[in-house]
Amino acid sequence: MQLEHTFTVAAPVEQAWALLLDIERIAPCMPGATLTSFSGDNFEGNVRVKLGPVNMTYAGKGRFLEKDEAAHRMVMEASGRDARGGGTAKATVTGTLKAADDGAGTVVTVVTDLAVTGRPAQFGRGMIADVGGRLIGQFADCLASKLSELPAPEPTPAEPAPAQEPETGEPASVVEPAAVVAEPAAAVSLAPVKVTPAAEPIDLLHVTGVSGAVKRAVPYVVGFVLGGLVTWLLLTLLT
Amino acid sequence: MIPAAFDYLRPSTVEDAAAALAEAGDEAKVLAGGQSLLPLLRLRLASPSLLVDIGGLAQLRGIRVEDDVLAIGAMTTHAEVSSSAEVQADAPLLAAAAGAVGDRQVRHRGTLGGSLAHADPAGDLPAVALALDAQLVLAGSGGRRTVGAADFFTDYFTTALAGDELLVEVRVPRLSSWGACYEKFHRTAQAWATVGVAAVVRRENGSIAEARVALTNVGPTPVRAVAVEQALAGADATAEAIAAASGHAAEGTNPTSDLAASAEFRKHLARVLTRRALHAAAGL
Numbered sequence: 001m002q003l004e005h006t007f008t009v010a011a012p013v014e015q016a017w018a019l020l021l022d023i024e025r026i027a028p029c030m031p032g033a034t035l036t037s038f039s040g041d042n043f044e045g046n047v048r049v050k051l052g053p054v055n056m057t058y059a060g061k062g063r064f065l066e067k068d069e070a071a072h073r074m075v076m077e078a079s080g081r082d083a084r085g086g087g088t089a090k091a092t093v094t095g096t097l098k099a100a101d102d103g104a105g106t107v108v109t110v111v112t113d114l115a116v117t118g119r120p121a122q123f124g125r126g127m128i129a130d131v132g133g134r135l136i137g138q139f140a141d142c143l144a145s146k147l148s149e150l151p152a153p154e155p156t157p158a159e160p161a162p163a164q165e166p167e168t169g170e171p172a173s174v175v176e177p178a179a180v181v182a183e184p185a186a187a188v189s190l191a192p193v194k195v196t197p198a199a200e201p202i203d204l205l206h207v208t209g210v211s212g213a214v215k216r217a218v219p220y221v222v223g224f225v226l227g228g229l230v231t232w233l234l235l236t237l238l239t
Numbered sequence: 240m241i242p243a244a245f246d247y248l249r250p251s252t253v254e255d256a257a258a259a260l261a262e263a264g265d266e267a268k269v270l271a272g273g274q275s276l277l278p279l280l281r282l283r284l285a286s287p288s289l290l291v292d293i294g295g296l297a298q299l300r301g302i303r304v305e306d307d308v309l310a311i312g313a314m315t316t317h318a319e320v321s322s323s324a325e326v327q328a329d330a331p332l333l334a335a336a337a338g339a340v341g342d343r344q345v346r347h348r349g350t351l352g353g354s355l356a357h358a359d360p361a362g363d364l365p366a367v368a369l370a371l372d373a374q375l376v377l378a379g380s381g382g383r384r385t386v387g388a389a390d391f392f393t394d395y396f397t398t399a400l401a402g403d404e405l406l407v408e409v410r411v412p413r414l415s416s417w418g419a420c421y422e423k424f425h426r427t428a429q430a431w432a433t434v435g436v437a438a439v440v441r442r443e444n445g446s447i448a449e450a451r452v453a454l455t456n457v458g459p460t461p462v463r464a465v466a467v468e469q470a471l472a473g474a475d476a477t478a479e480a481i482a483a484a485s486g487h488a489a490e491g492t493n494p495t496s497d498l499a500a501s502a503e504f505r506k507h508l509a510r511v512l513t514r515r516a517l518h519a520a521a522g523l
Contacts, residue, residue: 051395051396051397052357052358052395052396052397053268053275053276053279053284053285053287053357053396054279054284054285054396127360127395127459127495130459130493130495
């Protein structure tokens with residue numbers, strides 16, 4: 001099934017691109033995933049999903065298929081397996097940034113192609129699309145608020161944004177070479193996630209930030225979270 | 240199809256059950272009739288470390304008639320609810336819907352409280368509780384509180400119940416002079432509702448004084464068809480008025496698409512089933 005989400009953030013494309021690749025700043029925005037390692041274009045992690053009585057942990061890995069800085073388009077693939085053998089999921093996530101028509105912001109499009117194997121495969125999307133949409137919406141809100149904190153690109157920033165290259169969006173295509181293992185010590189704890197204002201915590205995990213050299217894992221995280229959504233699909237098994 | 244290992248506790252008082260839940264925190268689940276939880280355990284979609292079986296709490300079972308309320312213990316089975324003369328007389332909507340749950344075996348094991356606490360968006364009884372403005376009594380380690388059905392269901396499979404609370408009683412206002420109907424669409428004889436409609440109507444003379452309509456499986460939680468209710472308030476009790484009002488049934492709904500039905504078809508079902516349910520509830 002294909003899920004498409006589009007949102008607009010109030011920042012120029014180059015800034016948005018740079019931020020999107022800054023895992024340390026973005027990770028806390030993602031509802032629930034833990035990176036366990038990141039090396040080059042590959043990464044591993046897991047997603048713990050809790051919704052009502054359902055509680056599952058997907059573990060898996062992912063990698064970049066494409067990182068086109070000129071077109072501001074990234075494609076990644078992630079696959080996960082439920083720790084108890086409940087099923088597998090594979091997601092191909094394409095993220096594209098584009099200047100908004102009014103020139104003031106950036107339109108972010110995330111297209112997720114979710115392939116589900118095992119028992120869930122025979123069921124439709126149902127809740128997954130709905131909950132997936134809400135999670136992306138939550139991610140977008142968080143991203144937008146982070147971007148609104150950025151200094152404007154042209155005037156000299158009042159306070160230089162640390163580790164940001166707002167004008168060039170430079171995050172070099174050279175990926176940090178060293179394998180970096182996320183230290184739980186660097187964990188950024190996310191308060192229990194509320195999917196809707198009135199909702200009980202869906203409790204989508206704790207997002208763990210990773211140490212400085214780790215960049216660009218965000219799309220992986222996105223993919224894993226969406227992959228974890230398969231869990232909800234499983235719920236329809238019972239209906 | 241074998242559940243993961245768990246500890247099992249069968250307390251003899253509500254207080255003990257709440258204390259056990261408080262101690263185990265997130266890792267505990269309440270086992271009522273088990274008709275939804277056991278499949279989840281067998282599929283290992285749920286793997287709590289502790290099951291608190293409240294099947295031994297006899298005080299949670301049975302139906303009491305109070306002044307203007309039916310007080311139904313949370314562990315009362317669907318079969319007991321649907322066959323109860325009191326429920327049939329004072330809450331015919333609940334009797335009908337409880338008799339439409341699952342199959343005969345499920346209705347003899349599954350419980351009213353379990354269905355509500357499980358909060359399956361396709362479950363029949365949450366919408367009924369909403370239409371009847373039922374009050375739900377929750378008992379926790381800190382005491383008891385009462386929550387209206389409208390505030391109880393918060394999301395897919397998610398309710399206002401805190402981790403250390405269990406639903407102990409369902410208080411249903413007695414609506415003996417109201418007409419009622421539960422319409423449920425499903426493709427096989429025993430299935431969850433693709434869409435369900437719970438309707439109650441109070442007639443005065445030739446008109447509809449008040450109508451309440453709640454919908455099953457057109458969103459994360461059951462929803463009241465507010466536009467339909469407003470359109471019918473004071474309307475003539477005619478098929479035409481009901482048909483016109485039912486056209487608003489899908490307003491404010493947010494159904495999902497799955498293999499059973501598209502979102503659009505679910506909205507269509509909401510309108511059609513609302514018309515049928517109101518027609519029957521109004522005694523036409």
